[in-house]
Amino acid sequence: MIYTEEMRASQARVEATRSIRLSETLPRFTAEEKDVLLKQFHPDYHEDGFTRLSVGPNKGDQVPSELAVLLQGQSRMDEADVDVDHIQFETDVLVIGGGGAGAAAAIEAARHGAKVLMVTKLRLGDANTGMAEGGIQAADKEHDSPAAHYLDAMGGGHYKNIPELLSELVLRGPEAIQWLSSLGVLFDKERDGAMVTTHGGGTSYKRMHACGDYTGAEIMRVLRDEVRNAGVDVIEYSPAVELLLDGDGQAAGAVLYDFDTKEYHIVRAKSVILAAGGAGRLHYQGFPTSNHYGSTADGLVMAYRAGVPLLYAGAIQYHPTGAAYPPQIYGALVTEKVRSLDAMLVNKDGDAFLHPLETRDVVAAAIIRECQERNKGVYALHGQAVWLDTPMVDILHGEGTMEKRLPAMIHMYEKFGIDIRKQPILVYPTLHYQNGGICIGAKSETKIPGLYAAGEDVGGIHGKNRLMGNSLLDIIVFGRIAGTEAAAYSEQAHPGKGNLDHVRRFDEERAAAGITEKVLSPKLLPDYTHNRGTRG
Amino acid sequence: MKMVTVYLLGKMFSVPEDLTIMRAMEYSGFRLVRGCGCRSGFCGACAVVYRLKGQTETHSALACQTKVEDGMCVGRLESFPIKKMEYDMEDLPVAGNVVGQLYPEIYNCIHCNACTRNCPQGIQVMKYIALAQKGDYAGCAKESFRCVCCNICAASCPAKISHGPVGLLARRLMGKYIAKKSRHLEDRVKAIQEGKYIADVQRLMEADDDELRRLYEGRTIEK
Numbered sequence: 001m002i003y004t005e006e007m008r009a010s011q012a013r014v015e016a017t018r019s020i021r022l023s024e025t026l027p028r029f030t031a032e033e034k035d036v037l038l039k040q041f042h043p044d045y046h047e048d049g050f051t052r053l054s055v056g057p058n059k060g061d062q063v064p065s066e067l068a069v070l071l072q073g074q075s076r077m078d079e080a081d082v083d084v085d086h087i088q089f090e091t092d093v094l095v096i097g098g099g100g101a102g103a104a105a106a107i108e109a110a111r112h113g114a115k116v117l118m119v120t121k122l123r124l125g126d127a128n129t130g131m132a133e134g135g136i137q138a139a140d141k142e143h144d145s146p147a148a149h150y151l152d153a154m155g156g157g158h159y160k161n162i163p164e165l166l167s168e169l170v171l172r173g174p175e176a177i178q179w180l181s182s183l184g185v186l187f188d189k190e191r192d193g194a195m196v197t198t199h200g201g202g203t204s205y206k207r208m209h210a211c212g213d214y215t216g217a218e219i220m221r222v223l224r225d226e227v228r229n230a231g232v233d234v235i236e237y238s239p240a241v242e243l244l245l246d247g248d249g250q251a252a253g254a255v256l257y258d259f260d261t262k263e264y265h266i267v268r269a270k271s272v273i274l275a276a277g278g279a280g281r282l283h284y285q286g287f288p289t290s291n292h293y294g295s296t297a298d299g300l301v302m303a304y305r306a307g308v309p310l311l312y313a314g315a316i317q318y319h320p321t322g323a324a325y326p327p328q329i330y331g332a333l334v335t336e337k338v339r340s341l342d343a344m345l346v347n348k349d350g351d352a353f354l355h356p357l358e359t360r361d362v363v364a365a366a367i368i369r370e371c372q373e374r375n376k377g378v379y380a381l382h383g384q385a386v387w388l389d390t391p392m393v394d395i396l397h398g399e400g401t402m403e404k405r406l407p408a409m410i411h412m413y414e415k416f417g418i419d420i421r422k423q424p425i426l427v428y429p430t431l432h433y434q435n436g437g438i439c440i441g442a443k444s445e446t447k448i449p450g451l452y453a454a455g456e457d458v459g460g461i462h463g464k465n466r467l468m469g470n471s472l473l474d475i476i477v478f479g480r481i482a483g484t485e486a487a488a489y490s491e492q493a494h495p496g497k498g499n500l501d502h503v504r505r506f507d508e509e510r511a512a513a514g515i516t517e518k519v520l521s522p523k524l525l526p527d528y529t530h531n532r533g534t535r536g
Numbered sequence: 537m538k539m540v541t542v543y544l545l546g547k548m549f550s551v552p553e554d555l556t557i558m559r560a561m562e563y564s565g566f567r568l569v570r571g572c573g574c575r576s577g578f579c580g581a582c583a584v585v586y587r588l589k590g591q592t593e594t595h596s597a598l599a600c601q602t603k604v605e606d607g608m609c610v611g612r613l614e615s616f617p618i619k620k621m622e623y624d625m626e627d628l629p630v631a632g633n634v635v636g637q638l639y640p641e642i643y644n645c646i647h648c649n650a651c652t653r654n655c656p657q658g659i660q661v662m663k664y665i666a667l668a669q670k671g672d673y674a675g676c677a678k679e680s681f682r683c684v685c686c687n688i689c690a691a692s693c694p695a696k697i698s699h700g701p702v703g704l705l706a707r708r709l710m711g712k713y714i715a716k717k718s719r720h721l722e723d724r725v726k727a728i729q730e731g732k733y734i735a736d737v738q739r740l741m742e743a744d745d746d747e748l749r750r751l752y753e754g755r756t757i758e759k
């Protein structure tokens with residue numbers, strides 16, 4: 001795949017300005033400039049993309065319209081003939097979701113002696129976790145500190161992070177890295193064993209740990225292996241579609257839908273951990289996404305229907321650098337590591353337009369402004385895009401740096417005929433991360449006794465904007481907490497018979513609010529068969 | 537838009553030439569459930585086998601990462617059964633070649649190179665198996681690092697080796713036992729356990745927004 005003529009002409013300008021840009025540093029935006037930029041250009045502030053919820057615990061709040069439809073959607077239980085007393089599986093701890101958070105939870109719960117059942121929509125490990133390329137934060141270097149980590153995350157999160165959750169994250173960060181190391185995760189290290197750490201957008205110290213650019217893949221495959229070793233029962237291709245509560249409103253299990261047999265199954269459990277991940281595949285405001293195929297906010301939907309409030313569900317992270325070209329990888333992620341290795345964002349004239357280490361929301365808004373308002377983008381597949389000047393990495397850090405630090409990135413483009421060591425690439429923001437989600441406390445607990453949540457389906461840890469590297473950390477920290485707490489809870493819990501009364505109550509609320517839409521939720525999978533376009 | 541003719545699971549379709557095999561399936565009306573995970577070349581869920589119509593040679597690929605070609609006949613390789621041993625990482629005899637003990641079939645390799653030839657990640661698979669035979673965990677870990685466990689190699693191996701789990705075990709041993717320990721990490725974990733950093737964090741937890749903002753805007757950034 002080669003660039004179009006317009007692209008090649010612009011690429012020449014990028015090359016022409018490169019040597020000048022190498023010595024240039026742009027000032028950071030002031031707080032006021034950032035405010036204006038975000039309000040005008042960040043999709044979170046795009047009123048048309050949001051709907052006010054009219055039922056449920058967050059009634060009155062605005063969330064992305066595509067999410068609202070599902071949160072207020074119709075339960076599959078309304079039409080399916082499900083006998084909740086016909087129990088197929090019984091366990092102490094039920095883990096819903098086979099990503100990093102679910103795996104960490106399952107391993108800890110099993111280590112604490114609980115019988116654990118994990119159910120997951122696709123295969124164990126087919127998850128956003130395995131796709132994280134950038135890295136994982138933790139304040140373990142000498143001059144760094146958990147307090148500095150706390151402050152970075154607070155500022156990045158627009159001061160909306162929940163202090164009790166954030167303090168757990170930063171204080172347990174180093175231990176999480178140690179835990180992963182003890183499982184055999186291969187972190188990049190110096191000769192003396194010191195971790196190789198770098199900056200990420202919004203960090204004050206270099207605390208980003210990585211495993212090449214396969215950080216998430218490496219973590220995920222090790223955790224998957226360990227889940228199997230730990231004796232956890234795993235059922236794949238069987239998403240949970242509804243929670244079960246007992247007569248006292250405590251967690252009592254879940255209803256599964258077997259994709260292969262198309263049957264519903266009842267799991268009875270003493271405690272349940274929701275770790276069903278993000279929402280990228282809902283394609284808010286038509287954005288492409290970097291997320292895996294199963295990111296459809298199912299965890300949020302199930303929790304909401306059971307009466308658990310959500311926090312900041314309207315705050316979405318658009319990763320500034322999604323691939324805008326070629327079509328085969330449209331929307332796929334270009335890791336932030338490329339920028340943290342000093343590749344600059346430049347417009348069609350070859351001019352840089354912002355400081356390289358601004359936070360993600362600011363960078364995304366700046367790119368959108370460059371393309372939409374200033375008309376300084378290069379026309380790609382579905383609109384304008386800007387250049388990420390990747391050859392700068394090797395120029396600044398020595399030949400071979402990209403090969404060592406960004407092999408996955410090189411590989412991704414190479415297949416389509418682009419050598420990112422020699423040619424810059426075209427990028428545009430892509431829907432990346434669900435900042436908000438299920439409300440939890442510091443023990444990963446929800447307001448429903450016996451119901452825990454961890455991972456991307458949770459809200460509050462990162463405020464309104466997560467920093468790169470803090471999500472891989474949160475899934476380990478809170479996944480482990482959830483597993484430990486759920487195992488302990490299960491030792492003394494005796495939930496009664498599970499029922500779906502909460503679903504019926506929700507239906508009544510829907511009817512009272514005049515919602516007649518028949519959209520089934522959780523959505524489980526996107527439907528791309530009618531979309532005869534190029535969406536990644 | 538130029539169209540090409542492809543045969544997906546035995547049915548003929550006409551699809552735009554710039555689609556991946558995965559998108560071509562969707563374009564043709566398949567609603568994917570199995571054989572689709574990350575859609576980005578990381579999870580290995582989408583392994584397919586194809587041959588160009590009338591040719592003898594077969595090829596393997598990740599459906600989400602490979603463009604369609606005219607005359608492509610595509611079959612799927614989802615859910616290929618592999619051998620994975622269960623072990624306790626805390627209790628593995630690293631000194632002997634535990635990889636070889638748990639997966640003795642690696643010694644049956646006949647050097648046919650089918651694994652390397654078929655690996656969609658371009659990994660020197662036969663080489664990492666040879667390194668595993670020798671108990672060279674570091675070498676095996678390095679060579680197998682980009683493995684996405686798609687099992688294409690295992691499906692084509694006459695010696696019935698499950699390459700993915702072999703590389704994975706070598707990497708885990710490497711990460712856990714052989715790579716040098718990080719002193720700064722151990723020190724920091726210990727210091728936190730002793731309560732050293734808690735007061736600083738608590739001060740921030742109690743600070744109001746203005747104070748946090750002042751501290752944030754004024755913080756020093758490591759060069």
Ligand SMILES: Cc1cc2nc3c(=O)[nH]c(=O)nc-3n(C[C@H](O)[C@H](O)[C@H](O)COP(=O)(O)OP(=O)(O)OC[C@H]3O[C@@H](n4cnc5c(N)ncnc54)[C@H](O)[C@@H]3O)c2cc1C
Pocket residue numbers: 096097098099100101102119120121122123124125126127128129130131132133134135136137215216238239240241275276277278290291292294295296298299333432433454455456457468469470471472473475522524
């Ligand atoms: C391309 C990409 C790059 C990223 N890079 C970084 C990075 O560098 N650093 C960082 O910190 N973070 C990064 N992130 C974010 C981070 O990877 C994720 O937020 C995090 O891994 C989420 O973990 P999780 O376990 O909560 O969700 P996931 O890993 O997505 O797992 C969710 C699991 O739940 C399953 N599931 C969904 N619905 C159901 C259901 N109804 N029933 C049963 N199972 C269900 C899914 O199939 C999946 O297995 C990145 C994300 C992406 C997409």
Ligand code: SF4
Pocket residue numbers: 654655656657658659661682683684685686687688689690699700
């Ligand atoms: S080594 Fe085997 S399992 Fe791993 S990516 Fe290559 S073919 Fe797939």
Ligand code: SF4
Pocket residue numbers: 644645646647648649650651652661662665689692693694695696697
């Ligand atoms: S396919 Fe099997 S037998 Fe052939 S070289 Fe690879 S490991 Fe050896």
Ligand code: FES
Pocket residue numbers: 571572573574575576577578579580581582598599600601684
């Ligand atoms: S879908 Fe994950 S590698 Fe293709």
